[in-house]
Amino acid sequence: GAGVSQSPRYKVAKRGQDVALRCDPISGHVSLFWYQQALGQGPEFLTYFQNEAQLDKSGLPSDRFFAERPEGSVSTLKIQRTQQEDSAVYLCASSLDRSPNSEQFFGPGTRLTVL
Amino acid sequence: GDSVTQMEGPVTLSEEAFLTINCTYTATGYPSLFWYVQYPGEGLQLLLKATKADDKGSNKGFEATYRKETTSFHLEKGSVQVSDSAVYFCALSTNSGNTPLVFGKGTRLSVIA
Numbered sequence: 001g002a003g004v005s006q007s008p009r010y011k012v013a014k015r016g017q018d019v020a021l022r023c024d025p026i027s028g029h030v031s032l033f034w035y036q037q038a039l040g041q042g043p044e045f046l047t048y049f050q051n052e053a054q055l056d057k058s059g060l061p062s063d064r065f066f067a068e069r070p071e072g073s074v075s076t077l078k079i080q081r082t083q084q085e086d087s088a089v090y091l092c093a094s095s096l097d098r099s100p101n102s103e104q105f106f107g108p109g110t111r112l113t114v115l
Numbered sequence: 116g117d118s119v120t121q122m123e124g125p126v127t128l129s130e131e132a133f134l135t136i137n138c139t140y141t142a143t144g145y146p147s148l149f150w151y152v153q154y155p156g157e158g159l160q161l162l163l164k165a166t167k168a169d170d171k172g173s174n175k176g177f178e179a180t181y182r183k184e185t186t187s188f189h190l191e192k193g194s195v196q197v198s199d200s201a202v203y204f205c206a207l208s209t210n211s212g213n214t215p216l217v218f219g220k221g222t223r224l225s226v227i228a
Binding site: 003004033035040041042043044045048056059091093103104106107108109 | 119151157158159160161164204206215216217218219220221
């Protein structure tokens with residue numbers, strides 16, 4: 001596709017529900033990042049994949065958060081037993097390779113609201 | 116750890132006014148510095164970047180200079196337009212491979228005609 005796509009764009013969940021957020025990176029992009037953006041804040045790093053390998057998950061806030069990229073393309077961020085503090089926009093970004101100057105391209109985000 | 120501090124908004128300017136959004140950073144090593152922009156209803160887009168000291172990034176009339184001595188990367192534009200209304204984020208990444216971006220909190224700019 002032309003850019004990074006994410007689905008759904010909006011998700012409302014009741015507290016305690018599990019949710020799954022999907023990211024389709026730009027075709028051929030090796031690196032994939034997930035960020036969490038709370039209202040009025042800048043994005044904060046959650047996790048990073050290089051192809052199918054999850055190289056850094058230091059930003060995941062709790063063990064309720066899980067991400068995968070099994071075939072090195074599409075990625076899913078799963079949040080189990082959602083809490084109100086999980087309400088945020090979840091951003092996915094991809095980049096062509098692992099060089100320091102490889103630009104990260106962002107998707108439009110999924111806005112998660114936990115009631 | 117690495118961090119970015121940028122001036123708080125919102126900033127409201129009249130069309131054709133001069134814009135400065137301040138950004139300072141704390142990082143180990145020699146980071147690359149970025150400005151991203153988020154237009155209403157759209158995703159984050161890279162506006163400009165600089166990868167080493169004294170580099171100037173520029174795009175769409177915006178520019179920022181990487182100042183190592185003051186650890187700053189202030190965004191400037193000589194004459195803003197209504198279409199520049201957006202949220203602007205300063206960010207850094209370390210140069211050790213393809214590393215996550217560290218963002219500031221963002222500055223909302225509103226330009227009125």
